[in-house]
Amino acid sequence: HILTSTTLNPSPMxxxxxxxxxxxxxxxxxxxxxxxxxxxxxxxxxxxVYEDDKVLAFRDINPQAPTHILIIPKVKDGLTGLSKAEERHIDILGRLLYTAKLVAKQEGLDDG
Structure with a gap:
């Protein structure tokens, strides 16, 4: 059997x-x-592709569909995901949904 020495203190690196x-x-x-x-x-x-004082919509740089647009609120106010939505976010959530409708129409996707 060969005994080897182990270092108890790791090197600074x-x-x-x-x-x-x-x-x-x-x-x-x-x-x-x-x-x-x-x-x-x-x-x-x-x-x-769309911007107003509350939201911004832009094309995804890695699209997963022929038309892939992200719509985000300009002010998060704690809304970093749908699971974080609270009653105070009702107005911005409505704005995001309405913007999706506007952008879909603008992109010729008004059938769905």
Whole structure:
């Protein structure tokens, strides 16, 4: 049998690597700007098909259908997904749905 020596303390490089991996795996802070925030602020280019003071609609960069358009609220107010919807979001949810109708008609999809 050959006995080998093991290091009880990892090297600084190993701990830095582990810290970097952990940081990459950690979710971003809740207030960190998302890609959608950056599109709204025009920091990232997007093919915008509709915009008003409340919502923004733009073509998906990786479409899953011949016409694939995303419609997002300009102000999140905690509405980061439909599961987060609360009564205070009724107006913006209605605006998003109405915008979907407008954009569908604009795109020649008014049959559904």
């Amino acid at each position: 190993a701990s830095e690597k582990e810290a970097a991996i952990a940081a990459a795996a950690a979710p971003p802070p809740a207030d960190a700007p998302t890609i959608f925030d950056k599109i709204i602020k025009k920091e990232i280019p997007a093919n915008i």
